[in-house]
Amino acid sequence: MGQKNQLWWDLPAIESFILNKEIYEVPDAQYKKTLDELVELLDVKDILKVQVRKLSLGQRMKMELIAALIHSPKILFLDEPTIGLDVVMQKKMRDFIREYNKRFNATVILTSHYMDDVKELCQRVIIIDKGKLIFDGALDEIIKKYADHKLITVVFSKNNVELSDLEKLGEVKSFEPPKAVISVKRASAPRVAARILEDFSVADINLEEPQIEDIIREVFTGKDFA
Amino acid sequence: MRKYLTVFAVDWQNQFIYRLNFVLWRVRNILRLLMTYFLWRGVFNTNVSVFGYSQNQMLTYVFLVLLVQTLVTSAPSSDNIGGEIGNGELSNYLVKPVSYIGYWFTRDLSSKLLNIIFASVELTLLWLVFQPELQIPVHLLAFVVSCILAVFIFYFLNIATRFVSFWTPENTWGLSFLVIILIETLAGGIFPLDILPHWTNVALQFTPFPYLIYYPIAIFLGKITGIYLLRILFQSLLYCAIMYYFAQIIWRRGLKVYASEGR
Numbered sequence: 001m002g003q004k005n006q007l008w009w010d011l012p013a014i015e016s017f018i019l020n021k022e023i024y025e026v027p028d029a030q031y032k033k034t035l036d037e038l039v040e041l042l043d044v045k046d047i048l049k050v051q052v053r054k055l056s057l058g059q060r061m062k063m064e065l066i067a068a069l070i071h072s073p074k075i076l077f078l079d080e081p082t083i084g085l086d087v088v089m090q091k092k093m094r095d096f097i098r099e100y101n102k103r104f105n106a107t108v109i110l111t112s113h114y115m116d117d118v119k120e121l122c123q124r125v126i127i128i129d130k131g132k133l134i135f136d137g138a139l140d141e142i143i144k145k146y147a148d149h150k151l152i153t154v155v156f157s158k159n160n161v162e163l164s165d166l167e168k169l170g171e172v173k174s175f176e177p178p179k180a181v182i183s184v185k186r187a188s189a190p191r192v193a194a195r196i197l198e199d200f201s202v203a204d205i206n207l208e209e210p211q212i213e214d215i216i217r218e219v220f221t222g223k224d225f226a
Numbered sequence: 227m228r229k230y231l232t233v234f235a236v237d238w239q240n241q242f243i244y245r246l247n248f249v250l251w252r253v254r255n256i257l258r259l260l261m262t263y264f265l266w267r268g269v270f271n272t273n274v275s276v277f278g279y280s281q282n283q284m285l286t287y288v289f290l291v292l293l294v295q296t297l298v299t300s301a302p303s304s305d306n307i308g309g310e311i312g313n314g315e316l317s318n319y320l321v322k323p324v325s326y327i328g329y330w331f332t333r334d335l336s337s338k339l340l341n342i343i344f345a346s347v348e349l350t351l352l353w354l355v356f357q358p359e360l361q362i363p364v365h366l367l368a369f370v371v372s373c374i375l376a377v378f379i380f381y382f383l384n385i386a387t388r389f390v391s392f393w394t395p396e397n398t399w400g401l402s403f404l405v406i407i408l409i410e411t412l413a414g415g416i417f418p419l420d421i422l423p424h425w426t427n428v429a430l431q432f433t434p435f436p437y438l439i440y441y442p443i444a445i446f447l448g449k450i451t452g453i454y455l456l457r458i459l460f461q462s463l464l465y466c467a468i469m470y471y472f473a474q475i476i477w478r479r480g481l482k483v484y485a486s487e488g489r
Contacts, residue, residue, distance in 0.1 A: 010243040022232035
């Protein structure tokens, strides 16, 4: 697997693909098939013959991917595949990675700052902190293992709620009337929710898991969270 | 082999992107030839023979320097290897089934071919303009062989110098200049080395430099013949091998300390 910046800057990307084909000794038929599939998946047919220097970052990223995949590697290491891309492009890149994983039956190992990438793509998550493995498993397991709290978001319909009333229920994360976010133990969440509905007039209530970002941040800082 | 042919073909295309740069580079080479050409012309105005050279021989020497120097020292590798090691781009090659040393040698060859084509045209034009009487080659085959050996000696010497970037990742400009100056003077790119005192000439054969430009041209001019010729060719071959192993050792040691964090 190559890295970013393996394309020849002054030539059309297709030249770099041909070079990689020869370097990896990919047979002509297989090269053509793989290239066609990748070009179709990434929708880059019309820019194959444009000088790389004239491509946008997103277009170039796609071309870098093709260059790296032209020999159909069985394992793909992606370091920040969506960095610097706009939201539309990020989504396309994600879709592509998922599709490639299915179609070519390849293992994909990726690192990312965007938790959306992780949520959408990864079946297995490994968290490494200072060289030590601190978690290895499915994404939901992190939530179960580390998030022993749930967040209750309430919007009250009347402005007669005091902060002190809420503090009896659990840890108040934020209180901006008429909205409040309260963190409660997972086990007691349904009970607290019922009490809120009973004691106050509620416009909206929402029970949710803490944000995956928050959990991971807490895992790293070693604090209890939620 | 096919992969290196493709490297050659892709590099060949790439060379036509920076046309202005290339033309200016050629102009620089022609200007240098003109300077030495007129210098020696002036010297021969009042002398029949200088340092054992007739006018024909000296002017032939000046013309051949352009040809041999173009062939031997045209090497984009020298502008790129240091940077690629320093900024971590080397990793791109290490993960691929391709030899980094072979890859850059191929790209150098592509550059040499283009430059030689231009140098030949330039020399023909200059010859038509100035109509100097030139010396015919004495040992053409030996000249060609020594030129080919010179290409290899230069390449290995050059990359060995660039590999210093493994230990000093900053741009090794100072070192590059040092090597350029050493090659231009000690290799005979500015004047034939046998106009130096005899002992210098004897000492220089224990360095790789005169094998790059001076000896090939001296062979062409018939200054080196017989047993002496065989000895010089043998020493060229020896230097080829020495420089190859030298470059290999530095390469292997360099790879052990190579790192490309964050790439």
